[in-house]
Amino acid sequence: xxxxxRLFTAIDETNATHEKVxxxxxxxxxxxxxxxxxxxHFLIGRRPKRLVGSRKLAAWASVEAGLPEWLFDESYQxxxxxxxxxxxxxxxxxxxxxxxxxxxVEERLLRLRGEDDDVQREVMLRSWRELDRRExxxxxxxxxxxxxxxxxxxxxxxxxxxVSGVDEGVIAHRLMGDWEPTAEFFQRLLAPDTRDADLSRxxxxxxxxxxxxxxxxxxxxxxxxxxxxxDGIRAQFIRRAGKTFLWSxxxxxLAGRFPEVEEIGALLPDxxxxxxxxxxxxxxxxxxxxxxxxxxxxxxxxRKILEDIPAVLIAYxxxxxxxxxxxxxPLSQRRERLSSLVGTVASAGRLLLSLSLPFTTWEDLxxxxxxxxxxGAEGLMLKRLSSGYGVGRRRGDWWKWKVDPLTVDAxxxxxxxxxxKRAGLFTDYTFGIWEGNHLVPFAKAYSGLSDExxxxxxxxxxxxxxxxxxPVRTVKPELVFELHFEGIQPSTRHKSGIAxxxxxxxxxxxxxxxxxxxxxxxxxxxLKSVTREEQT
Amino acid sequence: MPLLTLTDRGLYCEPGxxxxxxxxxxxxxxxxxxxxxxxxxxxxxxLTSEPGIGxxxxxxxxxxxxxxxxxxxxxxxxxxxxxxxxxxxxxxSSQVRLVHRGEVWVVSGDYKxxxxxxxxxxxPVRCHTFITESTFGLPIYRWPPQAEVFAEINSWWRFxxxxxxxxxxxxxxxxxxxxxxxxxxxxxxxxxxxGAVERMTATYRQAGISLPTTHYAGTAERRADSSDAIVxxxxxxxxxxxxxxxxxxxxxxxxxxxxxxxxxRRRALDRxxxxxDHVDWPSLLQVIEATGAAEVWVTHGFTGPxxxxxxxxxxxxxxxxxxxxxxxxxxxVEGIEEAKLGS
Ligand SMILES: [Zn+2]
Ligand SMILES: [Zn+2]
Numbered sequence: 001x002x003x004x005x006r007l008f009t010a011i012d013e014t015n016a017t018h019e020k021v022x023x024x025x026x027x028x029x030x031x032x033x034x035x036x037x038x039x040x041h042f043l044i045g046r047r048p049k050r051l052v053g054s055r056k057l058a059a060w061a062s063v064e065a066g067l068p069e070w071l072f073d074e075s076y077q078x079x080x081x082x083x084x085x086x087x088x089x090x091x092x093x094x095x096x097x098x099x100x101x102x103x104x105v106e107e108r109l110l111r112l113r114g115e116d117d118d119v120q121r122e123v124m125l126r127s128w129r130e131l132d133r134r135e136x137x138x139x140x141x142x143x144x145x146x147x148x149x150x151x152x153x154x155x156x157x158x159x160x161x162x163v164s165g166v167d168e169g170v171i172a173h174r175l176m177g178d179w180e181p182t183a184e185f186f187q188r189l190l191a192p193d194t195r196d197a198d199l200s201r202x203x204x205x206x207x208x209x210x211x212x213x214x215x216x217x218x219x220x221x222x223x224x225x226x227x228x229x230x231d232g233i234r235a236q237f238i239r240r241a242g243k244t245f246l247w248s249x250x251x252x253x254l255a256g257r258f259p260e261v262e263e264i265g266a267l268l269p270d271x272x273x274x275x276x277x278x279x280x281x282x283x284x285x286x287x288x289x290x291x292x293x294x295x296x297x298x299x300x301x302x303r304k305i306l307e308d309i310p311a312v313l314i315a316y317x318x319x320x321x322x323x324x325x326x327x328x329x330p331l332s333q334r335r336e337r338l339s340s341l342v343g344t345v346a347s348a349g350r351l352l353l354s355l356s357l358p359f360t361t362w363e364d365l366x367x368x369x370x371x372x373x374x375x376g377a378e379g380l381m382l383k384r385l386s387s388g389y390g391v392g393r394r395r396g397d398w399w400k401w402k403v404d405p406l407t408v409d410a411x412x413x414x415x416x417x418x419x420x421k422r423a424g425l426f427t428d429y430t431f432g433i434w435e436g437n438h439l440v441p442f443a444k445a446y447s448g449l450s451d452e453x454x455x456x457x458x459x460x461x462x463x464x465x466x467x468x469x470x471p472v473r474t475v476k477p478e479l480v481f482e483l484h485f486e487g488i489q490p491s492t493r494h495k496s497g498i499a500x501x502x503x504x505x506x507x508x509x510x511x512x513x514x515x516x517x518x519x520x521x522x523x524x525x526x527l528k529s530v531t532r533e534e535q536t
Numbered sequence: 537m538p539l540l541t542l543t544d545r546g547l548y549c550e551p552g553x554x555x556x557x558x559x560x561x562x563x564x565x566x567x568x569x570x571x572x573x574x575x576x577x578x579x580x581x582x583l584t585s586e587p588g589i590g591x592x593x594x595x596x597x598x599x600x601x602x603x604x605x606x607x608x609x610x611x612x613x614x615x616x617x618x619x620x621x622x623x624x625x626x627x628x629s630s631q632v633r634l635v636h637r638g639e640v641w642v643v644s645g646d647y648k649x650x651x652x653x654x655x656x657x658x659x660p661v662r663c664h665t666f667i668t669e670s671t672f673g674l675p676i677y678r679w680p681p682q683a684e685v686f687a688e689i690n691s692w693w694r695f696x697x698x699x700x701x702x703x704x705x706x707x708x709x710x711x712x713x714x715x716x717x718x719x720x721x722x723x724x725x726x727x728x729x730x731g732a733v734e735r736m737t738a739t740y741r742q743a744g745i746s747l748p749t750t751h752y753a754g755t756a757e758r759r760a761d762s763s764d765a766i767v768x769x770x771x772x773x774x775x776x777x778x779x780x781x782x783x784x785x786x787x788x789x790x791x792x793x794x795x796x797x798x799x800x801r802r803r804a805l806d807r808x809x810x811x812x813d814h815v816d817w818p819s820l821l822q823v824i825e826a827t828g829a830a831e832v833w834v835t836h837g838f839t840g841p842x843x844x845x846x847x848x849x850x851x852x853x854x855x856x857x858x859x860x861x862x863x864x865x866x867x868x869v870e871g872i873e874e875a876k877l878g879s
Contacts, residue, residue, distance in 0.1 A: 012797070014786075014806050067675055068848070074841045075676045079796050088676035088795065424798050451802065 001097045001104050003031055004039060005135040017155065024159035033183035034102040040160070040189070041181035044153040047145040051112040052120050054082050054144065060121050061086040064128065077471060080417050080424045083140030087133060096132045102183075109142060154392065164190035169204070169391050177201040178253065202236040202247040203273065203319050203327065204391040208381060208398035215382060215401060216362045223385055225331070226357040226365055228377035229400050230314055231289050231486070232279035237313055237351075239265045239272040240323070254278075257296070260306065260350050261313045267345045271323025274315050274338070275389070276354070281312040286376040288489060289501070315342050316354045316381075319389055327389035334389070372403045378486060379403045405484035407506065408523055411514045412479040413439050415461045416472050426461045426473070427454055429505075431483060433496065434519040439477055440496045442523070443485065448505035457508075480512040481505045488527050496520060498527055539616075539634055539641045540667070542856055547643065547667070549634060552616030554583075556632050556643050566618060568645025569629035570595045570710060573836075583611070585620045587656065588628015590743045591710060594736065607656060623647035624658030625813050626711030627740055633661055642827065643667045646836075648812065649819045650682055654714045654745050658823075666829035667856065670837035671814040672792050679792070679816045685809050686719040692788060692807055697725050697764035702782040706771045706805075707790040709733050711813055713768050714740045716790055717747050725764035728753040730778070733768050753781075774803070792816075824851070 010023035024043075028036050062072040067089060079085040097104075108127060112120050124143075131139055157175065161168040174189050177200055211218075218224060234249040244265025246254040256262075258278060280287040280295065287309060295301070295309045318338035319327050326334060335356070342353040357380070359365045365380065372379050379402035387397035410431035417426055428446040432439030449457065457479065464476035484506040491499035509516075540547050546558035554564035561578030568574050570584075570591045577596055584592050586604035593602060605611055607630070610619045620630035625646040632643040642663040649658045679685075689705070696703045707713050713733045720727055727750045729737060734752040741747060753767055762782045771789065773779060792812025793799040800808030815823060824832055824846070832853040834842045839855035846853035 015804060065675065071675060071841060071845065074838070075674050078674055078838075079676060080798055084797055085676060088678075424796060425802065451804075455802075 001099055001101055001131065001135045001139065003027065004035065004101045005132075005138045007039070008138050009134055020155055021159050021162070024156060025162050028159060028163045032100060032102070033186040035100050037181040037183060037186035037189075038101050038105050040156060040175070040186065042142060043156050044175060046181075047142075048110065048113075050145050051109065052124070052143060056117065056120070057082065057086060057124065057140075057143070060124055061090060061128075064125060065089040065091055077417060078424055083137060083144045086128075086140050087137040090128055090136065093132045093136075094129045097130050097135055104139070105142070112143075160189065164192070166190065166192060172204045172391050173201065176204060177247070199240050199243060200238065200245045200253070202238060202245070203275075203325075203389075205234060205236070205249050205275070206317075206390045206398065207393040208383075208400040209393060209395050211382065211399040211401040214362070215365060215399075218382065218384075218399070221360065221362050221365070224382050225335070225385060226359060226368065227316065227354045227381045227383070228357070228372065228375060229379045229381045229402065230277045230279055230286065231376075231378045232277045232286070232292060232314075235276055235278050235313065236319070237261070237265070237272075237274040237276060237315075238320075239268045240270055242270065257301075258311050258313075259301070261311055264313075264345050264348055264351050267348065268341070269322065271320055272341070273318070273320035274313070274341075274351075275317040275319055276313045276315040276351075278311055278313055280309045281352075282310060288376075289487070290489060290499075312350050312352055314352050314354045317389060329388065330386045331383055331388075332385040369401060369403060402486070405486060405506075406488055406500070406526060408433065408442070408483050408485075408526070409480055409509060409512060409517045410442055410483050411439055411477045411517045412457070412475055412481065413441065413477055414472055415457075415475050425454060425458045427458070429457075429481075431481060432477065433517060433523055434515075435496075439514075439517075440520065441494075442496045442498065443483055443500050443503040445481075445483060445503045445505050448484075449508065453508055477514050480509040480514060480517050482507040482509050488523075490527065496523070498523060539636050539639055539665070540643070547856075549616060551636055552613045552618070552634070554613055554616075555579075557645065564613070566632050567592060568623065568632060568643065569626055571626070571646065574645060583618070585622075585628045585630045587743055588630070590739045591627055591736070594739045595710070621661050622656035622659050624649060624652060624655060627655045627714070627743060627745065629655060631661055633663065639664055641665045641667070642829075644669055644823075646671065646814055647823070648815050649823065650679065652715055652813070653718045654711070654740060654747075660823060660826040662826075662828045664829060665831045665833065666824060666827045667833040667835060668820070668824060668842075669814065670820065670834050670839055670842040672812065672816055673820055673834070673838035673842040675817045677792060677795060677812075677816045678818060679795075679812055680810060682719075682811060685790075685811050689716070689719070689788070689790070689809055689811075690721045690724065692786070693720070693766045694724050696786045700763040700784065702762045702785040703766040704774070704779060704782065704785045704787045705766055705768055705790060705809075706774050706788065707768065707811075709736050709770045712790060712811070713737065713770070714745065714747060715811070715813070716768055717750060718745075720748060720766060722748040725766065726751055726762075728762065728765045728767045730767070730769035730773055732770055774805075821845075 007023055007027040011020050014020060027039065031039065058072050059069060062069050075089055076082065076085045079088065108123055112123060127139055128136055157168050157171045160171045179185050236247045238245040244262050246258060246262055248254055280292045291309045295305055298305060315338055318334045318341065321337055339353055342351055345351050357368050359368065369380050379400060382399040382401055384397040410433050412429050413432040414430035415426040416428040430441050430444050433442045460479060461473060461475050466474045466476060483503050485500040485503040487501035489499050490497060540549050545555060545560040545562055547556045554566055555562045556566045557568055557574040558565050558579065559576050563580045565579040565582050567582055567584040570588060575592060575595055582600060582602045584602060584604060586606050589602055589604040605620055607620055607622050610617050617635040619633045621633055623629040623631045623645050625648055629645055631645060634641045640663040642661050644667060646669050647658055651657055693703045705716060707716050709732045714737055717727060717737060727748060729750045729752055731752065734750065737747060737750055767782060787805045788807035788809055789803060789805050790809040790811040792810060792814060794808030795810040830852060832846055832851055833856045834853060835856040843853045843855045
C-alpha cells in the first residue's frame with residue numbers, strides 16, 4: 001500500500017501533466033504486475049460496487065475517534081469528502097504498510113462484500129490502525145469508491161504507452177470492455193503483440209468538439225457531411241464469431257437492454273462493428289429522451305414497454321468490416337460500406353442509417369440547424385469526409401453544432417456543498433422563478449461558473465443564509481443567473497410543473513435584480529413554443 | 537449586567553467605557569492584535585501590547601494614537617482593570633483580561649499554543665468568563681508537529697532548487713510570512729520577498745525579532761536567476777503577473793486550511809503546508825479547560841459545533857456573532873485585506 005499511496009501523493013502534489021505521467025511511469029515500472037493491474041483499474045475510475053455504507057463507516061470512525069456522530073457530520077460538511085473526513089478525525093497514525101496493494105484489495109477490500117457488520121467493522125478498524133495518514137486516505141477512497149485523483153484515463157494511457165512502447169490507441173482499446181485486474185491482464189496490456197482483439201471488446205469512441213462560432217471557419221463546405229446530432233445513448237454494436245455485443249459509451253455492456261436491436265446481430269456478418277446511437281423511435285421520429293429513461297429504469301422489459309417505447313440504432317459509422325479494423329479509412333469510404341451494410345437489414349427497421357443532410361453552402365446548413373428541434377435532434381454533427389475514426393475528443397475533424405440553448409433568468413434560492421475538488425464550498429445551486437410573489441424552484445445547476453465566481457457566490461451564501469436544512473441552505477434571494485438548457489418538458493414531479501434538461505449557469509447577471517428574473521408564465525410560453533415546434 | 541456586551545460596533549465594556557477590537561471607529565479601543573478583522577482604522581485612542589505597537593502603527597494611519605502596555609501590566613479605566621497577556625498568534629498579540637468588582641473576563645483574540653520564534657508564547661489566564669475564537673473549531677483540525685511541516689517546506693524548496701524551479705510560498709503578510717521566514721533553512725538559497733511582506737518583516741526586525749536575511753524581490757523585470765530561491769508572497773499575489781518574473785515555479789501555501797485537500801486543490805496549488813497561527817481542536821479544548829471559566833463565549837469560526845460540544849460537556853457556552861461571520865472568516869478577511877493593501 002505504501003508505494004501506491006506514494007504514487008497517489010506524487011500525482012496529487014503537482015499540477016504539471018508531465019510530472020504526473022512521470023510518477024505513473026515510475027510506478028508501473030517498479031510495481032509488481034498484480035499491483036499495477038489494480039492501480040490501473042482504480043486510476044481510470046473503475047471501482048467495486050459500494051462495499052460498506054457511508055453511514056456505517058462514519059459511525060465506526062466516530063467511535064474510534066471518540067466523537068459524537070453530529071460532530072462527524074459537521075466535520076463532513078467542512079471537508080466535503082467522506083474518505084478524507086474519516087482520515088482527518090481518526091486518532092494518531094498507525095505505521096505504514098508494506099503489504100502490496102493487490103493483497104489489500106483481494107484479501108481485505110473484496111472480502112468485505114456480504115459480510116455482516118461486525119466483520120466489516122473489524123476489518124475497517126484493523127486496517128485504519130495499520131496505515132499511516134496518507135495510506136488511510138487512499139484506502140478510504142478505495143472503500144468509498146470515489147477514487148479520482150487528478151490523473152485522467154488519458155494520462156494513465158500515456159504512461160502505459162511509454163512503459164510498454166505500444167501505441168496509445170492500442171492501450172486505450174485494451175482498457176475497454178470487460179477485464180479482471182490481474183497480473184496476467186497487466187502483462188497483456190503491455191504486450192508488444194497487438195493482434196489481440198478480444199471478442200467482445202469495443203473500440204474507444206471518437207467524440208466531437210463543440211463548435212463555437214460559425215462553420216464557415218471550417219473551410220470548403222464540400223469537404224464535409226452533416227448529420228443530425230441525436231440525444232440518445234451513444235453505443236457500439238459488435239458482431240463477432242456469432243455473438244452480439246452492445247456497448248454504451250460509458251463502457252457498459254447493454255446485454256438484454258435492447259433485445260430488438262441485438263436481434264439484428266444475427267443478420268450481420270461476423271467481424272462487424274458499428275458506431276451509432278440508441279434512440280426510442282416511433283413513426284419515423286424519436287420519442288423524448290425521458291421515454292428512454294423510463295425504459296432504462298426497468299428491471300424487466302415487458303412486452304408492453306417494448307411496444308410503447310421501441311428502440312432503434314441510428315448507424316453513424318463502420319469501424320470494423322470482415323474482422324478488419326477500418327478506422328483509419330476515410331469517412332467517405334466507411335459511410336459507403338456502412339450504407340450498403342445497413343441496406344441488407346433494412347427490412348427489420350431496427351438499424352437505420354444516419355441521414356447525410358443535403359447542403360451546398362454553409363448558409364443552407366444554418367437553416368437545417370434551426371430546424372433541428374423540430375425533428376427532435378440537439379443540433380448537427382459536422383464531419384470531414386476525409387477523416388479517420390480517432391480516439392477520444394479531438395479538435396479538427398468532427399464537430400457538434402448544437403442549436404442555441406434555451407435560456408431563462410432565475411434567482412439563486414438554495415445552496416448545497418459540493419464534493420471532490422469543490423469540497424467545502426457551496427457549489428450546487430437551486431434556482432427559482434417567479435410565480436406571483438413567490439419564487440418556485442425551477443432548476444438545479446452546478447456548472448458554468450469560474451472558480452473565482454464560485455468563491456464569490458460561496459461567500460455570498462455564507463453571509464446570506466436564511467435557514468439550514470441539513471446540508472441545504474436557503475439563501476436570501478438576491479443573485480440572478482442566466483441559465484441555459486437543452487430541452488424543456490412538462491413534469492408532474494417538479495413544483496414548477498416543468499423539467500429542463502442539462503441546465504447550466506451561462507452567466508452571473510450582476511446587472512439584474514431578482515425582480516428582473518423570469519416568471520412561470522414566460523417559462524410556460526417557452527415550453528409551449530418548443531412543444532409546438534416538436535409537433536409540426 | 538455582564539462586563540462585556542455585544543453591540544453593533546463590537547464588544548463593549550460599559551463600566552470601563554471602551555471597546556475590545558471594535559469594528560467601527562470608537563473613542564477608546566483595546567486591540568488584541570493587528571489583523572484587519574480585529575484592528576480597525578479611525579478610533580480616537582488605542583491600547584495594545586508594547587511589542588505590538590510597531591505592527592499596529594504600520595497597519596493604521598501613522599497619526600493614530602496608540603498606547604502600549606507591557607504584558608501583565610495592569611492599567612485602570614473607569615474602575616475596570618485591564619491587563620494584556622500573550623496570545624502567541626502574531627507579534628504583539630494579546631488576550632485581554634478585565635477585572636471589575638472581583639469578576640474576571642478574558643477575551644482571547646486569535647491565539648495559538650504552538651511555539652513561534654516571532655512572538656511571545658501563549659500564557660493561559662484563569663477567568664470566570666472566557667471569550668474564545670474558534671477558527672479551527674472542528675476535530676478534523678489537528679496540527680502536525682510544526683518541525684515536521686518546516687522540514688517538509690525546506691525539503692520541497694531544496695528539491696525545487698535542485699531542478700531549477702523557483703519555490704513560490706504564499707502566506708499572510710502579517711505574522712505568517714515572518715514565521716515562515718524564521719523557519720526556513722537559508723543554506724538552501726536566497727529568500728526573496730514581495731513588497732508588502734518585506735515592509736512588514738522590516739517592522740518585525742525593528743521590534744527586535746531576529747530573522748534570516750531576506751531580499752526584496754523588486755519591481756524590476758524578470759530576475760536573471762531565481763531558480764534556487766524561495767519567494768515569500770501574500771496569497772493575493774498568486775496567479776498575478778507579478779509572479780511571472782520568477783520563471784518555472786512550484787507553488788505552495790502555508791495555512792491551517794491546507795490540512796483539507798479540497799482547500800488546496802481549489803487554489804490549484806502544487807503544495808499545501810498545514811501551518812496555522814490558530815489553535816487546533818485539541819488545544820482549543822485544553823485552553824478552555826485551563827482557564828477554569830464557568831462560562832464560555834465562542835466567536836469567530838465554527839461557533840455552533842464548539843458551543844454544542846461544550847454544552848454536552850457541561851460547560852455553559854454561547855455563540856457570539858462577529859461582523860465577520862462564517863466558517864472561513866479569517867481567510868476571507870485576511871484575503872480581502874491583503875487584496876486592499878495590494879502593493
Ligand atoms: Zn488574527
Ligand atoms: Zn481573527
